[in-house]
Amino acid sequence: MTTESARSEPHPKNGIKLALAWLAVGVPLIWGVVMTLKKAMALFG
């Protein structure tokens, strides 16, 4: 592994930041998908 490539390895202190970043975009996206799926159920009702 090169010095450069080592930079791509997850750093422990990035863990919380990473989780928060994905939660910030993931939660609204999942909420939007769930709301849309609920609406889509009318097609099969």
Place this chain on the structure above:
Amino acid sequence: MAGLLSRERTVAGPGFNRWLIPPCALATHLCIGQAYALSVFNLPLTRQLGVAKSIAGDWRLTDLGWIFTIAIFVLGASAALFGKWVQAVGPRKSGFTAALCWGVGFLIGALGIRSHQLWLVYLGYGVIGGCGLGIGYITPVSTLISWFPDRRGMSTGMAIMGFGGGALIASPLSDFLMRHFASPTSTGVVQTWVVLGIVYLVFMMGGAFGYRVPPESWRPAGWVPPPEKAKVLITQHNVTPGDAIRTPQFWLLWVVLCFNVTAGIGVLGQASAMIQEVFKDRITPSAAAGFVGLLSIFNMAGRFGWASFSDKIGRKPTYMVFFALGTALYALVPLTGKVGSVALFVACFCIILSMYGGGFATIPAYLADVFGTKYVSAVHGRLLTAWSAAGVLGPVLVNYIRQFQIDHGIPKNQAYNITMYIMAVLLVIAFFANLAVKPVADRYHEHAAPVGGPGDRRVPA
């Protein structure tokens, strides 16, 4: 402030995790993807003065339709115009600018609605917001490809998936906010636009300040650039945006994107009316709205799924699948109406819309393969003019041919058949355009050391 936004300040330090970049890209795209949900404001905006119902002086739907048209036109134009600038200044400054344009565009639009000045809405949401759309759309592309040279399709697909997903969030959120702010004297649209403008501004700023670019010598662990072969469409060279538009490859890909989008966008705009007319008395308006929602989900999922798939089988074969399968499905649609199969009709369009999204999401990686990674945002920006053209061509084909058919006595449930066959023909043309894409001739390559070559500083000693 200027220093804080500079490209140099965004170079990642040791230990930076590249998986922090996709959420930043998603933060941008989830916000600007609101554009696809703009129609949720159409009816309330037609009764801004009357509130309970439209009165004299209220805006007409045809006037309001121009807000979206202007925004999409400006998206393509600004992506083409500012692509080179976005590439030069880096993702933080361009992301910051996109956030400012998009947020302020909403606020100016809200002022236009409040004062009942439609030109101000056109200027705010359409022109200023449209610049936010164009700049925001191409901002993460180059950065993601730099961080994920081993997964170009997946990384850009993830970001562009956000553009599809943005509408899924904006539609119920806008609906909720309008109901919250509505009163006997207000439709709640003004307050909703103010809230959305502020929320999008903050969210996009978060994304902009989270962007990092990799150091010059960085590459993923264990990854080596694939060797350049005559028949493989992954170049290690770069083509400048100015030279790229002089190549036949650029225009072939322009046709590929334009016809793929034309086929999907026309259907997306008319999906609700189409399913109700094809299956008269069987599909209620709320079921039709469910159909539109389902298409949006497939549009979004296709962006990530197909773009990731393209990393496995290659970009050219992926578009081959889009156009071969798309042609077959469009040709099949009239039959599904004839046999009265709602399930088959829905399944056909879900797959078609997944490929519509997939076409958008795979194109940045295709461009990086053909023209190199160095100027990919700028080249992508220029190629997005194909989207503007398709934005006009698609709805025109669907709406006008349908009307022509009805005017000539064709029953409404069969009025889309010719359109479906025309879409199939467009996809056949796109198939051959894609087939004709070959590696760019050496004379267009920038006079510099190729990526991965002996003079490339990325290669570790």
